[in-house]
Amino acid sequence: MHDSRQLEEKMMTTEAPRTDGALAGLARFCYRRRRLVLLTWIVGVIAVAFLGFNYAAASDNDYSGGDSDSAKAQALIEKHFPEQQGDTLTLAIKADKGIDDPAARQKIEKVIAELDASPITGPVASPYQDENLVTKDRRIARTTIPLTDKDVPKTEVKPLVELVKVASGDGVTLGLGGDKAEKAETPPQGPAEGVGLLTAAVILFIAFGSLVAMGLPIVTGLMAVLGGVALMKLVGHVVPSPDFTVLVAVLIGLGVGIDYALFILTRYKDSLQDGDEPESATVKAITTAGHAVLFAGTTVMIALLGLIAMGQKMMTGVAIGASVTVLVTMIAAVTLLPAFLGFIGYKINSLRLPRRVSRRSGGDGTPARKRRTPAERWAGVVQRKPLVAAILAGAGLLVLTAPVLSMRLSLPDASVQPHGRSSYTSYKIISEGFGPGYGAPLIFATEVDSRDPELSSVIEAVRRTEGIAYATQPRISRDGQAAIFMAFPKTGYQEEATVDLVHELRDDVLPKAPGGEQVYLGGPNAGAIDFAEDTSSRLPLMITVVIVLSLLLLVVLVRSVTIALQAAVMNVLSIGAAYGVLVAIVQWGWLGSVLGFPTEMPIVTWVPMMMFPLLFGLSMDYEVFLISRVREEYERTGDTRSAVTRGLASTAKVITAAAAIMIAIFTTALLGPDVSVKQIGLGMAVAVLVDATIIRMVLVPAVMELCGKANWWMPGRRTPKATTAAQARAGV
Template sequence: MATLLARLGRSAFRRRRAVLATWLLLLVLAGSAALAFRGTTDNQFTIPGTESQLALDVLHQRLPAATTAGADLVFAPPAGQTVTSPAVQAVITDVLARAAQIPGATVVPPDKTGLGAPDGSLAVAQVTLAKTIDQVTPADRATLEATADTARAGGVQVEFGGQVFQGGSTAISVLEVAGIAIAFVVLIVTFGSLAAAGMPLLTGLMGVGIGLAGLTGLSGVITLSSTAPVLALMLGLAVGIDYSLFIVSRHRAQLAQGMGLEESAARAVGTAGGAVVFAGLTVIIALSGFAVVGIPFLTVMGLGAAGTVLVTVVVALTLVPAMLGFAGERLRPKPGSRAARRETGGATVGSRWVAGVTRRPVAALLACVIGLGLMAIPALDLQLGLPSAGTAAPDSTQRKAYDLIAERVGPGVNGPLTLVVDTAGSGSSAATAGQALVQALTGTQDVAAATPPRPIPGDTLAVVSVVPASAPDSRETSDLVRRIRDLAPGIELATGSQISVTGPTALGIDVSGALSGALPVFVLVVVGLALLLLGLVFRSIVVPVKAALGFLLTVGASLGAVVAVFQWGWLAGPLGVSTTGPIISFLPVLMVGILFGLAMDYQVFLVSRMREDWVHGTPAREAVGTGFRAAARVVTAAALIMTSVFAGFVLADDTIIKPIGFALALGVLIDAFVVRMTLVPAVMALFGERAWWFPRWLDRAVPHVDIEGDALSSPDGAKDPVSA
């Protein structure tokens, strides 16, 4: 592989104008496709095959009106008045009249909904649109909100909630890419050169631009979660800059030792490029592994991000050496300069750090394991859920509507459960079966109210609405859904019916349950993949086992911190967390997949340099120090860049993006500095030569992957055999 990559790097160096022109053309084409075929995105998270989704499908087929998107109009009168005051009544009537003029809208006034505060401090009307929730656009929401402009001006508080206002898209803002500026500062400090610092940034942005534009174009033909482009941007920026950084850093180190420009570019791609290929493939495989979970929206998110990472890998292997050709001698550190001394030798912070770790490896190992273990403790209290109006920004209309209803009517009104009673094929009456269900629910724990069954013509389908006594995202409501489902079989047997629980609240509970059940399987797949891939690359038993265990420590500690901040509320103020509650249900799966790929990046770049020195004759314990010193500065810079990019997304107000950015930023810091740069050298020093033990029969069976670049040198190590 090293020989092939070196030839690729040399060819790109020599044909740099054609390579640059090709990538610019691809960027233009991808951008044009994005503009021409761009579709809409949403935050509707569903899983086919769950009880709630199957029931929703039945309603969509046989009672379409029950699946149309609805909105709550919440009216709160000014102090000293009630919703029955003539002035307030006039405002409510005016707003509802305006809403009724919206094409396809059906309005149900407060006296018909039965929702309102007993003391007259709140009234709730409902508006149903003639479209399903996935068809609702931002313009539809804006049109609804505009109906209340005059009412608000008159002193009556009008807020909008319900299903229509729970599916907004996730947008990319300038704040979320603020980490790029920090990344540029890190690159300048790392290289001490504006030219060298700008190159990884420019090539990384090129890869992200093409990948993101392609994904945007695909949104016109596939259902794309609005989180998918943000995730692709987040990952693409981080790995795109890092992969270019590894190759440029290797090139400058070789230039500082006197190597020629073309020779150095070829060797940099052949050596560091091999690690980039392996690391990139690891990230791509981990992201593609989301398909193992069997959840469509998560699969699309993973494949979208994987596609962007693939583009960044190809950019690093082709555009970077081309740009090295354009930069020429400007990248060569000047003799005697600080950059030259740093590239060629001398004591560094990294060398002093690894010396201290390897001097007391047991103490370092125990400190890492105990510290990360303590951080992981909050993860035992992990509660999963999907975002709702209750987790929206406090100044949003849906959050205000949610809080008003919860405070003055009851928290369960914000998340009613829809019970579908189906008697098709049994000859039984759906209305009778529905009435039996309502009677069984009377007095059931956490049931605040259950409406009489509403049968459809033919009396084979009926709908019962149940209002929980607790909030939609509470454990009590989850327990109530399970309680109803446990109660259903007895009623089904007695009435010849089939009873299902659905609605947005039940859908969220089912999605969270499915993801919780899939997480252990996904972790086993990812850890098994780590063992196989690292065993193949490093031809060792200790290295992959140590890497996998370290990865589990990283995930546990990161997840524990997420629970402490976003569920318990620790440091919520300084981090701008306005609402605490259940953790977004797909975050653990995302963390496992993404952090696995990134952890293997650092593992490869750090340990491959140790192995490179060891296979070239350096004693194993000494190779830990020399290899660490050669790679530590680049790995440190890469980790700081990734952390900066991810941390930029913590500035977002979005309840989905903020915890994802926090989890990944903290996970990268933990994995790079605690696991890879402390635990790894401690374990390698403890095992010594045994760290590289590999059974002979396995050595013969496993193909050799040359990521150290041995094939690039002749026996005397003097010349590259692929220089022609």
Template sequence: MLTGWLIVLVAVAGLGLLFHGSFQNSKSIPGSPAQTALTTMDRHWPDADRPAAQIVFQAAPGHKLTEPGFQGPLRVSLAAAGKVAGVTAVGDPAANGMVSADGRTAVAPVDFSAAKDSDVPAATLDALKATGAPAEKVGLTVLYGGDAYASTTSPVGPTELIGILVALAILVITFGSMLSAGMPLLTAVLGVIGSMTAIMGLASAVGISENAPTLAVMLGLAVGIDYALFIVSRHRAQLAGGMPVGESVAKATATAGSAVVFAGATVLIALAGLSVAGVPMLTSMGLASAGAVAMAVIMALTLLPALMAALGRRLVPKPGSRAARTSHPDRATMGTKWVSGVLRHPVRNLIVVTVGLGAMAVPALQLTMALTDDGSNPESTATRQAYDMIGRAFGPGANGPLIVLVEGADAKATVRTATAVEQKLKSVDGVAGISGVDIAKDRTAARIRVTPTTGPRTQATSDLVSRLNKVTAPVARAGGGHVAVTGQTAVSIDVSDKLSGALAPFAVVVVGLSLVLLMIAFRSIAIPVKATVGFLLSVGAAFGATVAVFQWGWLAGPLGVPSLGPVASFAPIIVMAVLFGLAMDYEVFLVSAMREEYGHRKDARRAIVVGARNASRVVTSAALIMIAVFLDFLFGKDPDVMPIAFALAFGVLVDAFLVRMTLVPAVLALLGDRAWRIPRRLDRILPHLDVEGESLTTGADGADRATTGDAWETESAAR
């Protein structure tokens, strides 16, 4: 098995690196009004959608660019920029109306020969930057921005390596053994390598978003460590009880491994469900992450058992060690102490946790969403500095202009309609400026550049797009033509609206899915309802904390948030999908241990305590590892990933410690035996799913091999 996996990983990595493709930065919805109009505009102006950049020149306060000492060097820089290999055109700021009212700032647009959705070669971008030297020598500030200079972040960097080291430290503390701690880390890293190289290879055949690898690495690493942790923990507990190595490997895979399959399936379904939103970018992120999670599950069920078998009894906790002491059935762990404290006052704890999480969720009512742009980048980047400079000089709307596309039956109709539309635009509220009418070479289309008074990520600009479509449509119809508002800003607004509308239906699907899956797993109605309510509280608290940090600015400085404002439009739906899967993971691993004990003694209160003793330490370690991994991606400074990483870290913290470790025991204590009941008619309809291998209670020799409840005590007494 080990040799086979080595061959497979080398083959996948080799093919992925050999045939690797490039990731796309397109954020659009095929068929949306703005995207359809943009595609139409590309037919009339073939070079309109190619990569572009902006050169921003600014004089010091009290000076103007028209001063003799600046004019010559400015013209030299612009001329040199036009001669750079790969540059097709450099616009004249004066001719394009891109000189600020105070005369201090000018913006020159730059067009490249690179194909649509492809990156401009770094050599071309560096050569373009060098052309600003004459202007800089005379004291002008020269900045470069635009899509061509958009920064790209690697899915794995120094901060992620720190996260791996933190995860290793948590595993060493959990197991008390470097050898045992290394196995979950090894299988998780190998799984990430396999899934990442596969994604790189697939990028040459299908479109994959540039954010997909980062999300896939984050989830693949987190769940890969956690799933292996559950199985290794079960295996070592059985070895400590005297079970033979071969039997223990098989039983750990059949019991904890079955729970891993169920938990992984919930994550896979939730991530694959992101495709129902109909946004290609979101679909690729969901499917790529689902592939990484699937790889983690496969590694945990195949490669990990082979490693455990190969290491044999070297994984047995040493006598007298902390790991050996905590595996003793009569020893009170932190989990049992915590749960026992909860059970002493279940009503009080239930009320406090519910009210507290409800209060945390209140800010979520003010959640706003938009796609990120250069204004979302850290202030240290040149693209952000150019963005801010343009906004201050020309108004915030200059960073997100809109294009009004007019089509006519013939040349005369096009000009007539476009002129009428231009006059109508002058009376629309929220318009800061109009560029004039640009007629296409085929004379059947015209475009008008509109500068809003507000920034591209504001609700006011979104409202302006609606007003523009409404007021220009009658004018176009009267002239026998067609009009549409487009441009990257309008496309982004369409994507944001689509994702916002998909959030509520997706939540309904996720909630319904959790009810059905848990009802099948635990043969109960109360447990699925309780788990679903707990999940909603966790999601609400995560969204509330995200609003407080990324919109209100709470702790934004220490956390390194580059800018305040709407979060990425796809962040909430991804957080909901991933957190659903993780919440169900913790629910399954914790409650299944309680149900296993309840099946032995039919003592509801004892089942809660014993189940917490057997599972809480592993769940706690898994949650801490998840939080560490997510926080590392938060400090990676990717504006698209930061709110996702923060919301997941905070959501896991709340869900693992407040919901699963506190709310769940309190509710189960109040329900007693009723928590484990289900109507007979419903029980007959639902399929039977053995999540924790409950049927595997006897070994080949007929002896009881269960590791909880009576079996624990029997083995302990025999020893």
């Protein structure tokens, strides 16, 4: 009787895990040659890190391109106005007694002289020599500071920011704005990742109850992320990526790296508890959980590479860079971790918390009375009323998704900077004195040819347009073949009215003005609008590509079209809910200030585009581990209800721990300075929370209960039959 019960407990699948396949061979090699494998990893990571961090490719944050108006305008400027290639800074001045007050004037002229003397700046115009740079009441002034090179490092700009900050005071407020100034003021990400790792360590310690078991996933994840990020920096020489790619890759790499090691380690511990030797337990863990890890990781990579369908250079770089990091974490999970297990062996539970006797056995080693776990009891509740549970869960997700209907996309500007920064001070002064549109002018560019070089009719038409505060005179290129002029909107960079104004100028004003058909409207403001609209138009294609490719992969793994379709629909629901919560917090301002967002703001253009493939792939991770266990139980018993209950019970602890680790790591992004990374971290944390609770704990058991045997439908294949204990003994 005792032997029969043990046999039934061990019989988790119709077939025992393969011990002669490629994964089994790899696991044995890494276990037996653990010193060689570990040494190879250490040397490899050090070498790649040295090359990657010392010879990293430069970031490419250019979101322009294609055939948009802003891209054409930028191409003309680059061709005919090479002196415009350097970035510019804006010095904003506010004097309580007016800029003509002797003390104020002395301070202002001294600052301007010091900025003009810097080796990284060009000539700085004085507001005392140009009335257009001063407000009518002469309390606020501004001037532009050209930088000599567009690649000036932020370390060289920071002294200029400090100079302005120190000079500000005694009735004169100064602020230095511009993209380079913002980056110079942005501190490093700081302790955010460290906080996430510490939280992950606590979660792992609670889950495993052992310091040794806690440390293995963290060490494996850290080595994988270090190697992956360094390799990503080298790949940037072939496929350039924007500067936020590193932060995204670290968040994703740590999350999946620790989670993948956690899944494998859990199976290893289970095998040891069932009486296997350490080597055999390692092989079983890699051929079961490791196999699922490879499928899950491949799904994440395929989903990420779906970004290439956007056809945008910047997002292609992000997709390749983040995929490289995920690939390295997958390799670490099935090679480095088995080597660590070879060193640890039975000591996996060393340095553990004292615990009560396991429920799996009594004090004398005999099996204890079967007790239903909380997960089993919860599954029973859902399965008794599956339709009610599915409707309530679906309705809740739709409510969370509803704010998506008002989502606005834009790129961040100085208005969303922390209020203590010089760049925000500059923005506020300029907005107060000249209007919010002066921070990001519209730039009109055209080839002159034989047309009126003064562009008088075009400029006059632009000036008469409602929403334009001021337009400059044209500037002719040195070769005489092109001209540019600027116009300043009355509304700010982030406002919907500015978007409407750009469309009015392009669709109505310029076409009606003589010669206006060949005038291109660009600049950072228009470029951001074009990028947002291009992203919105391409997003459905990317979503379709990601869903189709992930579906095909999941069908191969779970061998069921029904379950693959269920997973796709549920993942879309959870991502939609994450989008909705993100809009409510960031755009509507609900709890925004509490979570580190200084003001209400649109969603950063690339965040939804980046979130979808990442979350779709990560959600598939939990689907793979849960459904793999459910399928094992179904093939053993033939009972869907029992299979779902037992599958949920056996994976609840590990999926909960994995989700908690993901949430901990993603929410640490809120501690950093970058609002873009804050948004993606918040959105992903919400999606993982929704996926691990409403999706896995309610919708999955409810929908599978409703589908019954149809869960396992696959064209051309019969529904799997149960394997009895007698058949197992006979080897059937």
